[in-house]
Amino acid sequence: MSSPSIHGIIGYTISPFSADGERIDLDALGHSIDRLIDSGVHAIAPLGSTGEGAYLSDTEWDEISAYSIQKVAKRVPTIVSVSDLTTAKAVRRARFAEAHGADVVMVLPASYWKLSEAEILAHYATIGDSVGVPIMLYNNPATSGTDMSVDLILRIFKHVDNVTMVKESTGDIQRMHQLQRLSDGQVPFYNGCNPLALEAFAAGAKGWCTAAPNLIPQLNLDLYQAVLDNDLTKARALFYRQLPLLEFILKGGLPATIKAGLRLVGLEAGNPRLPVFPLGEAQRSQLQQLLTVLR
Amino acid sequence: MSSPSIHGIIGYTISPFSADGERIDLDALGHSIDRLIDSGVHAIAPLGSTGEGAYLSDTEWDEISAYSIQKVAKRVPTIVSVSDLTTAKAVRRARFAEAHGADVVMVLPASYWKLSEAEILAHYATIGDSVGVPIMLYNNPATSGTDMSVDLILRIFKHVDNVTMVKESTGDIQRMHQLQRLSDGQVPFYNGCNPLALEAFAAGAKGWCTAAPNLIPQLNLDLYQAVLDNDLTKARALFYRQLPLLEFILKGGLPATIKAGLRLVGLEAGNPRLPVFPLGEAQRSQLQQLLTVLR
């Protein structure tokens, strides 16, 4: 299967809630999507970690999924995270997203019981058999509890036709080296670890999946452009300029920090769902300072 | 709050599915509960890790919860696991369990985004405020992604009135030492790591939360009795006798191994939900041998 041309800055969307936390605020979601696309991101990724996908009911998930795809309206590709603990529910979500027009579905092998390699492979194969769109395999042991080795990833790549892209979020650059080397450069990989943005591009990543464009889109885009222009000196300077913010949003938790940052720029998207706290006063003021410096 | 007298062998139940995996088989569940109680366990714990609680829909969860409590019918205490990713849903489950007659609710701080200590404390406090039954705090970083330090556990104990028991499943015996020492023996702790059964009792654990009584109840009970009888030599011999089976069920995953074992003894409870596989042929035959030796 040939994958659509997914590259560059892939912006994660938040999932805005009403003030009481009980309803989805579709209006705010629409604004946040327009802001990202207007700023120039190359793709939109709803319902990922930033989108609190794991904290939503099935009904809410469907609502956000359908609305986001329709709102993006093919201006850029939409990559919908469809991960779920059971294979059956992940299949249902993947089909739903495809039916509503998603260009790509992203799959993290969420787990409660540690999965064997055979179980992970079967999970991807079953999802792959259920949809016609490409799948971005997503490795993020810190949130999923499952660390897929490069060998396993390449095996899945080989066996499941529509797994055509890899998002790597271990933060270990050697994984990208292995993906590049062992596949002879045939596996497009994307970086999901913000403070690794410079090095991942240096190592050949095709894109950067990040929530940062909600707050500093131009710096993200400029870094990618500098790499395309083969200007390492400029890329390094741009990276170090945005690094304090990248570290802040990672350390503070993406839903909490991005929602707080959007509030600071005038887009009210509610708070994360408990037990996750919104940013405290000290952190909000630190975020304000970081953003001020960058504007 | 004074806790009910929870002690000894606390047996986890499986969640039986129909052959197509889509319905709950309440009949099989009832049989498995009766088997455990008839064998002599001191308490019943539905919907834990063994019970595939994380893999159930809300409707299924309610169905199993209500049925289990009613089936136990106060013959022994029932400890219902009510963990959920959001505080709101964990509260709902805790209230549901209490309303249906649960004696204790068990809470693991499930997480996708890493939780701060303040977030974890607030999670327990909110659940504690919502119910009148005692809470067994459950620490199991391997499945929850959150490791609560002994300091944090003791702080929760102090601040949340109805947190009155701790289930420790890190497998690190030093945690139990710390719980004992730093609380001057005032925090009753329970062991959730099967291959630590002997040492946890040696260190003073009040009970052992385990799925093993589904397969080898007498050996589990005898080990506990030997400890009560202050007979270390006998306890050690009993422990080493059952250790191969304890390691097997841990390594193979509790839902897969316990369901396979029940099938071997004539109780059909279906398979685990995908992506978790049922035991393969080689493992089934190994399990059969382990069980044969122990009978």
Add this chain to the structure above:
Amino acid sequence: MSSPSIHGIIGYTISPFSADGERIDLDALGHSIDRLIDSGVHAIAPLGSTGEGAYLSDTEWDEISAYSIQKVAKRVPTIVSVSDLTTAKAVRRARFAEAHGADVVMVLPASYWKLSEAEILAHYATIGDSVGVPIMLYNNPATSGTDMSVDLILRIFKHVDNVTMVKESTGDIQRMHQLQRLSDGQVPFYNGCNPLALEAFAAGAKGWCTAAPNLIPQLNLDLYQAVLDNDLTKARALFYRQLPLLEFILKGGLPATIKAGLRLVGLEAGNPRLPVFPLGEAQRSQLQQLLTVLR
């Protein structure tokens, strides 16, 4: 090869230095050995971690080795640690110790470059071929940088005739279970992790290698006796009584804490060698309090 009857409380000696840190104070060493033997320990172990073996010149090592063996004078067995980074030097030390009358030599596979299993096996085999006394294999990844699996340990046991005992210091009780199970109880194991003393004996350890008898010999001996008497309740109480001190000496570093403790009881043994600091004032006073409570 049949091993001598090594069991019970195996006391580590410190290596006393003169006030300027440059000479070995053999007099103080002799006193410390007599104190240990008079208190009733079942064996003496010079030049281990507590003895700062790694910080000594070859000349100093020889001096302490020869003197200690002669001073013990077969009142109890002497187990000399002969570990060194190169095989050649470890062989030299093992022969030296044997020639001077050591009953057992202890070997940790010290490493700078990570060793393969074949390299570790050859290291033990070469030392084994060079001496006639039994070897206690010592696993302590925290200080050696090499973690020997139970499988590897059993392979060494099988291939090297005079490796007849295992000292396990990972702090993971499951290693002892595996040693017991996989060898059908044929491999005598000894505990080297102080806060695991109770559980190691519960699991069947034949002895406890510890520096604690320099400070609290009677409590150490009583714990062992309670286990021999099959009195778990008493063993548990004795263990929790001494646990604060055991944790203190582990956390503070054995040479620093034991030398400070000996000074508090009137035996001046100098300070550890820099960069290791002697205890600070706050720690010394904490140690004094811990010791006072236990007397």
Add this chain to the structure above:
Amino acid sequence: MSSPSIHGIIGYTISPFSADGERIDLDALGHSIDRLIDSGVHAIAPLGSTGEGAYLSDTEWDEISAYSIQKVAKRVPTIVSVSDLTTAKAVRRARFAEAHGADVVMVLPASYWKLSEAEILAHYATIGDSVGVPIMLYNNPATSGTDMSVDLILRIFKHVDNVTMVKESTGDIQRMHQLQRLSDGQVPFYNGCNPLALEAFAAGAKGWCTAAPNLIPQLNLDLYQAVLDNDLTKARALFYRQLPLLEFILKGGLPATIKAGLRLVGLEAGNPRLPVFPLGEAQRSQLQQLLTVLR
């Protein structure tokens, strides 16, 4: 203190032994140094990990140190590793190296007992007070057992005047980001992890400390030159070209692989000291193939 201009490719030397392993082969050492300098490396670093510094007697260490400095003869700077377990011996080595003309001394905080931050700081301060040459602080937890945080490194930098450079070998690129950010670019850092060569230069490393120039000097130098030329595309291609060899020498252990490689190109330097094995036949043939491809 202003540091000499240490930058670019810093080549580690091996320590050649005679065939029986007992003597230093100074002739071979001289040839290996000449080869490195003739190939264009920007500095020479004897007695590091590659040089088996930890496996030498004091006499051997002195012999190699004095001979290497004299042989380099200021053609490029010489950076001598003077690490030792005790502060006193590290001071002696640092003074010896300075007296014989070393331009820089490198210090790893070797440890048997875990060192506190105060102990590490005092270790560096004492060595710093003892010599007049600059010190390159070296962080390599995998071999030293001590991981210095960026905070601690910066504190040492501030307190010890002649600590003017940092060699970072954790393999975690975020450490270099922190060194750059928290020091406002005032701390020159050098990469000691071969498979991180591309990304370390991308992140701003001033140099690469590596044994690889013994085998593939031109590729190492070309990578550095491409970075100086701001040609990321070329640097990336050069990096991936040499990566298989870089990974091979890391995984196989530097003394074993570099000595085997030198033998393949006609320079006999003996074997590593036991327990470290020389390369086996299969690995030698793999190394030959890797080298053939690169020539």
